[in-house]
Amino acid sequence: MAFGRPKLPRSLQRQFWRLVRSGRNYEQASDEIGVSLTVATRWVHQGGGMPMVGLAEPSGRYLSLAEREEIAAGRAAKLGVREIARRLGRSPSTVSREFWRHVGDSCGPYRASVAQARADETARRPKLAKLAQNERLRAEVEDKLTQRWSPRQISERLAVDFPDDEAMRISHEAIYQALYVQGRGGLRRELAKCLRTGRAIRRPQRRADRRRSRIPDKVMISDRPAEVADRAVPGHWEGDLITGAWNKSAIGTLVERTTRYTMLLHLPNGHGAKEVEDAMVVAMPALPDHLRRSLTWDQGSEMYNHAAITIAADLPIYFCDPHSPWQRGTNENTNGLLRQYFPKGTDLSVHSAEELARVAIELNGRPRKTLEWRTPTEALNALLSIPSTGVATTA
DSSP, X not given: OOXXXXXXOHHHHHHHHHHHHTTOOHHHHHHHHTOOHHHHHHHHHXXXXXXXXXXXXXXSSOOOHHHHHHHHHHHHTTOOHHHHXXXXXXXXXXXXXXXXXXXXXXXXXXXXXXXXXHHHHHHOSSOOOHHXXXXXXXXXXXXXXXXXXXXHHHHHHHHHHOTXXXXXXXXXXXXXXXXXXXXXXXXXXXXXXXXXXXXXXXXXXXXXXGOOOOOTTOOBGGGSOGGGTTOOSSOXXXXXXXXXXXXXOEEEEEEXXXXXXXXXXXXXXXXXXXXXXXXXXXXXXXXXXXXXXXXXXXXXXXXXXXXXXXXXXXXXXXXXOTTOGGGGHHHHHHHXXXXXXXXXXXXXXXXXXXXXXXXXXXXXXXXXXXXXXXXXXXXXXXXXXXXXXXXXXXX
């Protein structure tokens, strides 16, 4: 077929041969893919009854030798990059990069076998780090590190000090990798101490505000009623979990903002969304309506079922901004007090509901300066006007 005539995509040819192998005859297969029997017959004759190309689709990342041969033929016929890409079913940028890697800006021929050999060599792993190959470059980098230069300063200065020597170039990221990943064989690990941080392990640089919350339909603290902030109206709660060793166990904590009254949620079977929902639905409805005005929680996944809690307990729930524990300051302070009973790094699942009730009673019996030395139990009972023994303490 002469160059310039529209060429069908190779994907159609592959599809044709897959149909033939599945049992279709040539006419049926050509009808299914929408090509004429003449085209199908030409494919059969050209391939001697076998497909000219493999039946597998080409990789989305790497060019095959057959594709490189097509590129070479197209370039010899002086076809444009876009036309070659169209015939291959590839992006024009893929073909353009292929020419740039193996021909550059010259007008020389593109040779498929040479390009394939270079690609195979480039893809070979593991690679030897640049600093491990170039002793002069490594010595320069090590010298600057001992002078407390940062990898970025070293990288930029190399271009100034060695403007005509392309071998004396390295990115600051490559220097970090040589320090932190010793398998790369670049720099001595002890040189990491020369960095400003002095760390020998790379620290992730994920910003807090990029973390995506997976809690659906949450209402943020900015939409919380203004009456919550001044603590004048009781019935507004703050909640959180304190977790045990390896975050495998937890206890739910609920603190009323006005009275500092604390309730503890027993979570013996885990602290996922369902377990927290069940505990909340039992604990909160036991309170009078005027003491169930709102709950403020952080954006932990344990509150995924917040909508169900709101409906079952008639309790609006608001969520703090990411990494803003001060927005639940009362709860954070209470959690610190609870660590006296439930130390960090211990298994919290061993504590029974009765033990949690005992801790809650003891904590609520401590006088507080912020309550003019009354206890949370006394403050709450003053609101309820009932004996102290009539107040729920645990769930």
